[in-house]
Amino acid sequence: MNAYFLPRDRVDELVGRLLRAAEVIAPKRVETGDVFYSPVSSPGEVAWDYKTAVEPLKRFLLPQQETVLRFSTGEKLRVEPVLEEKDRIFLAVRNCDVTGVNVLDAMFGGEIEDPYYMARRRRATFISLACLEADEQCFCVCGDAGPFLKNGYDQQWTPLAEGMLIEVGSDKGQALADAHQDLLSPAEPDQVAEKLQLAKRAEETFGEFRSYIAAAMRRLTLAETPDEVWERLADHCVECGGCTFLCPTCSCFTVTDRLEGDGGVRERHWDACLYNCYAREASGHNPRAEHSQRLRARFFHKLSHQWAQRNGRHACVGCGRCVVGCQAWAHMSAATEAIRRG
Amino acid sequence: MAEIATICPYCGCGCGLYLHVANSRVVGTAPMRAHPVSRGRLCLKGWHAHELADSPDRLTRPLVRRGDELQEASWEEAVSEVVRGLQGVIERAGPQAVGVLGSARCSNEDNYLLVRFARAVVGTQNIDSGLAAYSLPEQIAAVSDARIADLDDADLIFLVGAEPGEEEPAVGAHIYRALQRGAKLVTASVRRHALARLAALHLPLKPGAEAAALGSLLYELVVERKLAGDADVTDLTAALADLKPAGAEGKTGLAAALVSGAADLWQAAEKVVVVFSSALAASVEGARAVSAMGAFRALGAGPRVAVLGLLGRCNLRGSWDMGVRRGFLPGAPAGDLAAEGRLKAAWGGDFASGEGLPAWEILDQCQALYVMGDDPSRNLPDWAARRARLEQVKFLVVQDLFLSPLAELAHVVLPAASFAEKDGTVTNLEGRVQLVRAAVKAPGEAREDWRIIAELSRAFGKPVSPQSAADVFAEISQAVPAYAGLSHHSLQAAGGAEIGRDGAADALAGAISALRAAEDGAQAAEQFPLLLVADPTLGTWAEEVSVSHLPVAGREFTVTGKDYPDGMLVLNPADGRKNDLRPGRPVEVASAHGAGRMQVKFSPEVPEGIAVTPYHHAARHRIMNIVAEVETGRPVFAPTPVSVGAGK
Structure with a gap:
């Protein structure tokens, strides 16, 4: 798959375009200091420096509480499903959380499709932000879900010194890159090497928790x-x-x-x-x-x-x-x- | 989607949580990592807090009794009905014929204005807490001085009569983490619950000997190991004279070796935190045990000691601070002249400043009752008799979220806003004052409790000045010394502010008189070979309307009622086999005081020879011995010898 480079001074421009195209869900710091994946309305709201969000992405695909259908029992029983259909871009979310969605897909998109989940899932795009430093509770290296991924995302972004390395992982991710080619340039080999260096360093930051x-x-x-x-x-x-x-x-x-x-x-x-x-x-x-x-x-x-x-x-x-x-x-x-x- | 930072409405831990709001509806709950108590954790109830606000069973309009029926009415009609009903009783029998009960489920603002309404508007001093029968504020306030964070550097935790993993899970989480870092745990309880199974040492408490058992340990620490230091313990030593572990085994049920083992662990520690459940106070000897804990704090040598009393309801401590407590004004005991002066200035004149009646006497004697956010009849041991009495009350007003069993008896029912629909403050078990924030509008015409009270005060011709919850809190900060200097604005940060206590009694003096009075444990008899104990830590939430209406969490709590429709009798499997009983089957339980039917559960947590039943289940029957506590007249269950008949 292709890789691109997005210069630092163009990140906000690209985020602005995403905001005009879809609802953007990104890490956002609330007043207590905790970080949630939450709808953002301007590039400045994205907490690029966060470590982990309180909750995973599940809530956006499988809400804690949702109305799935309405019915009326008048003369004739009428049943109408309630589907939530809107384009959503999940921006700067963690690779563990993107991997989590892939596992949910097996449950809700497998032999028996769950229409409510899939209505949201089909119109979702996942742009992950690779972690440069683990949080205290993290053990994604044991879970095979990070800190950097080889696939499973639509795009994986890595914050390099001068800008973002953008790796494409799906047709959806490629289409998104194609639509904004004017902001991107093909990644240079030294930028890919810089990413590998960051990935290696990130793996050295894990704490006491592991999973056998x-x-x-x-x-x-x-x-x-x-x-x-x-x-x-x-x-x-x-x-x-x-x-x-x-x-x-x-x-x-x-x-x-x-x-x-x-x-x-x-x-x-x-x-x-x-x-x-x-x-x-x-x-x-x-x-x-x-x-x-x-x-x-x-x-x-x-x-x-x-x-x-x-x-x-x-x-x-x-x-x-x-x-x-x-x-x-x-x-x-x-x-x-x-x-x-x- | 927005995340509104607020405080969990259930137990006394005061966990931080976020309510997720979408399209003006509360659609989810998330934990707060930034919160100093909960640190990103929630319990079964907390995780479902959003279901409370969103329940389709909520009351949305005032109800007024017309004949046998409660019918929907406008607020104007309901308020004038309340004024008419209360004034009728006041005119006939005087203001003291009105009893008012506040709630640990409601905010400080709600409770404070209720106290002001009772004392300054209605003119009655009969105001108490709906939970008064099993939570003794004086005793608990006198001994409990610790903060939850004290657990984080304790190297010995001594857990008495409590299973915080079940009751106050956020405190339990601190204990589980302490165990992971190597802290030692000693437990003393009737049931050998999950934390007791993880303890370095478990002291099986003999029902009815709780105070004597603690006395035995105190004897070992004070007299044998001389851990009193420079403190004068002459009176304490005298009170402990009969409790020398080696000679008191029959009295306390504790082997001397166990007491000595606990003392070894105590001596080896640098910091001990004693944690007890306020539910202990539901029995005479349990209440004495609570007081006895004051003596731990008087130990001048050995490890540093802190005592933490757990409170099972969200704002129990705050409601006490506000004066929802017999014999107490906001911030001071009744009779405190400085407090009376402060309140006269704030409330615009004279008010009923006496001690008033305790909740159980209010229920017995008052002709009119005003009950906010609770069902106090259920919190007393003789529920069935109380209910009959409540049906005789001339005028009953209930203000609540749901049509509770008490509300079904009411003349006027006023729909209240839940925690998710109002601003206000709550004070957790350690004295942390925290901000609760409105996330959505209340359903239908439901209103904040404090606003309902303000409206009633106005209708009585004595309007109160506060226009918002923040205004009410400003008045509280003037009236209640421990809250001085605080405001809604200053409580914005996660965790709010920690306060001390107003007017706590002398812990050591209380301990000495409790230990002097400590009695031997109850004994089963030949005819009644099992000792039945009512446990307020079992199944209490199943009876709470604030939990039973939740679609997911409510299912988990109300299942006890499905499986044990007549009441749950928990026995050791060996006792079950001995009596040829089978789990889930009904049995006749008989004592010298009465008989009743219950369903059996087997659990190795309960020692042989003892049967345990949830407090509320015992209250439905007339099986157990109900005694009046000597000092207070409070009706309590005494451990009762029973027989269990053949299974049917």
Whole structure:
């Protein structure tokens, strides 16, 4: 795929053009200092110097709460789907988060397409900004999702000393580059070399957290992890659901109907497989009644070979948000460590 | 999409969160990394806070009782109905016939104006907290001096009667992280909960011997190991005389070796944080145990000690500070002349300044009740009897988010704005005053609680001057010394401001009198071989309308009611087998005081010989022994010997 160079003094011009073409979602610093991926209205709002955003991109494709259809039950039952269709460019988002979207695609764009997710997904473009420095909770090197990627993005931008290196990863990314050729020049070999240097340096900045994904994957796949490990992990988990909500790849949801007049709306909400009632059946039977069973199911889904084969990869991108958000100590890094120790 | 920084409305931790707003609707919740308590974490309730604002079950219009029915009415009609009803009772029986209950769910501004309304507009001193029956402000305020961040450099955490992982998960998160960096944990509780299983040492508390058990440890620390330093502990030592661990095992249920093991860990530490649950205060001996903790702070030698009391509801501490507390004015005990002077100036004249009745007597005696944001009948041990009494109240006004069971009995129901729809402040369990921000408009005609109170004050002919929540807070900062110098503007930053306490009692004196009175643990009997304990930390949220109406989180809490429709009786599996019981099946539970049916749950957390039931489940039945606390007259459950009949 092609690579281009965007001089530093033209970055705002290009961002301005993107803003005129679509809704642009970019890292934005809120008043507390936290950073969110959020709609921006001017190039100056983009927090280029951020490390990580509080939340992944999931909310924009699979909202925490969304109306999926409206119905009326008058003389004739009428059902209308509610699809959100608009062009969105996700700018300067992290590679772990772009990889997370690719995992969600396997869930919602696979054998049975989810129309609500796909309506948003088809019109989304992902421009990632490679990380030059890891945040404290990061372990994307273990998750095979960063800090630099070889593919999976529409464009990957790397901040070089004099401007952005723009690598194209898809037809959508190429079309975007083609539309703004007047601002770009083909990348020079020394610019690509500079990127490789930055990538190497970035990998040296990771902190204490890691994830023993290979060990966990083999043992989960072969069910070699003794029950005591899950029971012990259950004592380190308060079932807040934070890891699942913050995870770029978790996709559990539940559906409720909200009645209004002689009709109503059907809503979809994020749910968590760790919650006691997630798998509970109407009879009251709960196939995963024990907390330890729910933890096992979650990590099996994340890391087993069976799921990795189906999705094309395992489902941890190493963003470390479960480390930040865990109310106790049962995040991915702690769990794979517990599994490895057996 | 906009992210509005605000504070979680549920437990007393005061976590920072963001509400995501799109198209004037709250559509999501996100954690706040920049927040000093929650640091990017939320619990099950917090993660679903947006569902509260967006619930289709919210009250949107005032309701007025016409005959047997509550019917929608305009605000004008509802307000004049409230004035007519309250004035009728005042004219017939005087203002003291009106009782007012405030709420730990509401902001400081809401509670402050409610106190002003009660004392200066209605003229009644009968104002208390809906949670008064199991949260004793005096005792807790006297002993709790720590900040949550104290846990971050503690090397020993001593957890008494608390499971913060369940109750105050944000505090639990600090403890889990302390364990990761190598801090030691000692737990003392009836249930061997998750954190107790991770503890270096667990002290199984015998129900009814909570204070004696702490006394035993204090004896070891003060008398045997001489950790009092230069402090004068003559009276304390005398109070502990019967609690020498080696001789007191029968009394406390604690083996001397366990007490000595805990003391070893204590002595090896440089900084100890004692963490206790305010739910301990729901029993006589638990309340004494809370007071006894004051003695830990008096230890002059050995490790530095801090004591942290956990409060289970969002603004419980703030509501106390505002005077939603028997015998307390905003910022000072009743009878404090300086405070009376301040309040007279702020409120424009005389007001009812007496101590007033506690909540349980208000419910028993008052002819008219004004209840904001709570269902106090459920927080008392004899719920069924209380409910019958509430049906007799001549005039009942309830101001809430949902049509609660109490609101169903009301003459007037006023729809309130939720935390997501109003500006205001809340004060967390450690005294952190934080700003809650309106993210969206309240549904329908619902209004902020403080605005409803202001409107009523005006209708009573005594208008209050504040026009906004910030104005109300400005008045609070004048009236309540601990809040002096603060303003909505100064509280903008994540984490707000930390304050101290007004008028806390002497911790050591309280500890000595509590320890002197400490009793032996309750005993099961041959006919009733199990000891039944009501646990306010189990299943309390299932009963809260602010949680039960949430589509996702509510499902998790209300399932207890589905699985255990008559009440949950938690037993050790061995006791279950012994009695030929099966999980989920109903059994007859009988005591010398009555009998009732409950469904059984097995849990190894509960020791053999003990049965545990959620406080609210016990309150539905007449099985347990309800006693009146000697000092206060407060009705509380006593651990009760019971038998369980054959499973049906």
